[in-house]
Amino acid sequence: MRRAAHFANPQISVISLQTLLVLILGTITGIKVSIFIHGLIGFFGFFILSRQFKLSNKAAVLASIIFSFSGIVGSYLSTGMVVFINAAYMPYIFYFYNKSDRRKMYLLVSAGFMALSYYFGYNITLLMVVFLTVFTLTSSFLKRSLKPLIKFLFFLTYFFILSAPKLILSLQLFFIFPRLTIGHDHSGYKFVYLLYYLISRKQNLFELMDLPRYSFYIDENSLYVGILPIILFFIFFLKNRKEIKRLFPLLTTLGILLFLMSGYYAFPYIYAFLKMLPVFSSYQVAQRFRFDFIIIFSLIVGLGYDRFTRIVGNKKICDILFVLFVAVIYFDLSLFSITNFFRPTLIIKDNFSRDNTGPFVQKKSISDYTHYSYAQNIIPKQYENTDTFTPLSLEYVAIQNNIGTTQCYDSITEKIAAKPLESFDYRGEWYLKYGPGNVALKYWSPNVFIFNLTLNKPNQHDLLVVNQNYFPGWFVSLDGKKWQEAKMENGLIAAKVSQVNKTITFKFLPYRKFFGDIFSINITTK
Numbered sequence: 001m002r003r004a005a006h007f008a009n010p011q012i013s014v015i016s017l018q019t020l021l022v023l024i025l026g027t028i029t030g031i032k033v034s035i036f037i038h039g040l041i042g043f044f045g046f047f048i049l050s051r052q053f054k055l056s057n058k059a060a061v062l063a064s065i066i067f068s069f070s071g072i073v074g075s076y077l078s079t080g081m082v083v084f085i086n087a088a089y090m091p092y093i094f095y096f097y098n099k100s101d102r103r104k105m106y107l108l109v110s111a112g113f114m115a116l117s118y119y120f121g122y123n124i125t126l127l128m129v130v131f132l133t134v135f136t137l138t139s140s141f142l143k144r145s146l147k148p149l150i151k152f153l154f155f156l157t158y159f160f161i162l163s164a165p166k167l168i169l170s171l172q173l174f175f176i177f178p179r180l181t182i183g184h185d186h187s188g189y190k191f192v193y194l195l196y197y198l199i200s201r202k203q204n205l206f207e208l209m210d211l212p213r214y215s216f217y218i219d220e221n222s223l224y225v226g227i228l229p230i231i232l233f234f235i236f237f238l239k240n241r242k243e244i245k246r247l248f249p250l251l252t253t254l255g256i257l258l259f260l261m262s263g264y265y266a267f268p269y270i271y272a273f274l275k276m277l278p279v280f281s282s283y284q285v286a287q288r289f290r291f292d293f294i295i296i297f298s299l300i301v302g303l304g305y306d307r308f309t310r311i312v313g314n315k316k317i318c319d320i321l322f323v324l325f326v327a328v329i330y331f332d333l334s335l336f337s338i339t340n341f342f343r344p345t346l347i348i349k350d351n352f353s354r355d356n357t358g359p360f361v362q363k364k365s366i367s368d369y370t371h372y373s374y375a376q377n378i379i380p381k382q383y384e385n386t387d388t389f390t391p392l393s394l395e396y397v398a399i400q401n402n403i404g405t406t407q408c409y410d411s412i413t414e415k416i417a418a419k420p421l422e423s424f425d426y427r428g429e430w431y432l433k434y435g436p437g438n439v440a441l442k443y444w445s446p447n448v449f450i451f452n453l454t455l456n457k458p459n460q461h462d463l464l465v466v467n468q469n470y471f472p473g474w475f476v477s478l479d480g481k482k483w484q485e486a487k488m489e490n491g492l493i494a495a496k497v498s499q500v501n502k503t504i505t506f507k508f509l510p511y512r513k514f515f516g517d518i519f520s521i522n523i524t525t526k
Contacts, residue, residue, distance in 0.1 A: 007447075008169030008510065010122035011083050015166070018082070018120065035077065035085055042088030043068045046298065049091040052098060053247070055302040056309075058322045062232075063302030065330050067091070070294055071203065071224025074337025079219040086120035087291050089113045093128050094295065100151065107151065111158035118163045122170065124291065126280065131292040134256050139249040169510050174279055176472070188263015188271060188286035189221075197223040199230060204340035220285045222341075223294070226332045228325065229301045235311075236304035243303065254296040260289045417469050417491025426467075432497075433463040433489070447508035455499045464504055466493040473510035479503050483512070 007014050017037065022030030046067040050060035076084045096110035118125040132152065140148040160167060189197070193211060197203065202210055203222050237244065244251065256270065263271045263286030271286045305325065309318040419426040430439055430449075436456045443450040449466055474486040476495040479502055486506060487494040495504060 007166060008173040010166075010170045010173070013083070013086075013120040015119040016086075016116075018085070031082055035082065038085040038088040039068055039073075042091065045088065045091035045095065046295075049095045049295075050299060050302050052095055053250075053299055053303070055299070056306050058309075059302035059305045062305050062322075062325060062329065063298040065326065065333070066225055066229055066301055067294055067298040069330065069333040069337070071197070071222035071333070071336060071340075072290055072294060074224075074333075074341040075203070075219045075222035078337075078341035079217070081219060083121040083123060084291070086117045086124050089117040089120075090124060090128055090131075090291065090295060093117070094131070097132060097155065100155075107155055108158050111155050111162055114155075114159045115162035118159075119166055123288065126283065127288060127291050130260070130274070130289070131253070131257075131295070135249060135253045138252045138256070142249055142252070171279070172472075172510070174282065186264070187284065188265045189261050190265045191262075193221075194223070194258075194261070197221050198225055199227055200224070201336060201340070220287050223290045224333070224336055225297070225301075226329065226336070228329055228332075229297075232301045232304035232308060233297065234304070235308050236300050238307070240307055243307075247303075250296055250299070254293070254300075257289055257292050257296070261286055261293060263287070418467050427465075429467045431465055431467075433465055433494075435460055435462050437462065439464060442503070449493075449506040451504045453497060453501055453504050455497070455501075458499060460499045462497055463487070463489060464495050464497050465489050466506060468493050470494075471508075473508055473512070475507050475509045475512065477505045477507070480505075483507070483509065 013019055018031065018034035021034045021037070024030065025033060043064045046064040047060045050063045051057070055063060072087075092113040093110050096106045096113065100107035100110060114125060114128060117128065132155070136148045136152040140146065196211060200210065201224070203218055203224060259266055259268065259270045260274070263269075271289075274280050275283065305322075309321070312318055312321070430441065430451060432439060432455075437460070438454040438456075440452040441449075442452050449468075451464065453464065455462060470486070470488040470491055470493050474493050475483040476486045477483050478495070478497065479500075487496065493506060495506065497504060
């Protein structure tokens with residue numbers, strides 16, 4: 001564990017349906033079941049959202065298929081980015097947000113789904129904040145009313161209250177360790193690239209695509225929907241002035257989202273402005289606004305289908321065409337993801353050796369460790385130890401082998417102080433800095449360490465150091481006495497001890513630190 005503020009990490013899904021499933025079924029099975037269940041949740045949510053926008057039942061099914069099975073889903077799942085499956089909550093957030101116009105209590109429900117999404121991970125939450133901000137501002141301007149803005153402020157208030165336990169810590173983490181993003185000048189879709197990612201079937205993990213220059217990997221780009229949905233999308237706009245007027249706030253939102261997705265390739269550079277805001281500066285990839293885009297796109301495709309059936313007129317022919325459209329779109333999207341993403345992707349199997357009986361150690365890298373020789377039989381030779389599969393794809397392997405890694409991708413760029421096993425300065429996972437003595441581990445968890453201490457010399461004073469990154473909020477109790485803030489020793493957690501001390505307890509108490517700083521008081525209760 002290299003991060004002390006584990007719960008504060010905006011990408012950690014500690015409080016989520018997925019965590020519950022993992023605890024019940026185990027890591028691999030739990031995550032797979034979580035993916036399946038969230039797929040169903042997203043499909044049903046988009047169906048009721050579609051009905052809210054007056055799509056027919058058949059059109060709602062069609063739109064839900066596109067939302068749930070587009071290339072977006074296949075691309076991020078293929079590289080293990082399950083942090084995005086909380087996109088399943090997006091339709092519910094938008095649905096109850098709209099429903100609150102008639103009954104105010106639904107605004108709290110909408111904020112509840114937003115908080116649920118945030119406890120899973122912050123990426124989708126940020127995207128929905130932008131989506132609702134743009135939609136609200138557009139609606140307020142077109143209606144020439146402040147009511148949408150007032151509703152949005154209440155929504156944000158409810159969301160803050162419901163997500164406060166994690167949000168407070170995450171904001172603290174962001175401001176202490178701001179993420180240093182890279183590659184800004186290349187982030188975003190060019191128009192021709194957007195069209196390519198919507199319809200080209202040559203998108204996968206292992207081959208160069210038919211593009212001269214593109215930014216980031218395919219998992220941040222793919223938006224495949226196929227030709228037929230594109231046709232239905234444009235059919236909606238054919239001599240359909242009344243519906244266009246009804247949906248003008250939504251269509252205007254779509255236009256603004258296209259500029260956001262374009263990043264630094266389309267003027268005005270809305271994305272560049274967004275990057276100047278706190279927290280949003282952590283976003284590396286403008287292409288992630290494709291999650292917002294697919295909501296409106298799928299709705300318009302469904303409306304285009306309804307428009308098409310009205311043009312055809314004959315009910316029997318329309319029923320046949322519906323079955324045909326569903327079959328073609330579903331199998332096209334499924335075959336695309338299976339062929340291009342899932343079939344060649346490393347699916348971690350529980351078939352490696354374990355050595356979790358030994359002491360917990362931290363290493364700089366796991367790619368050279370003997371327990372991972374199994375990868376040679378699974379990963380194509382040219383992709384071993386590449387970013388395609390490491391380090392994210394091997395985290396489960398590391399956990400099973402009782403290993404922590406001091407170098408891994410994270411949404412927060414913090415300075416790493418914990419020493420890996422290979423380091424010349426490595427002195428163990430806990431040690432006395434100066435004199436002789438014995439430190440025995442009594443209890444260890446991500447946020448509590450308890451040690452039994454014996455110092456050899458009379459009147460000896462020393463410094464007990466734990467090989468974990470220090471973060472504000474670590475407290476220490478000596479022999480069960482009052483809590484006091486732990487020391488920082490070269491970026492590690494530490495405490496001053498003496499010969500009289502027998503039990504040393506470290507505990508991560510971030511709220512004690514947070515509220516203590518706000519009210520400038522020293523809380524000393526046990």
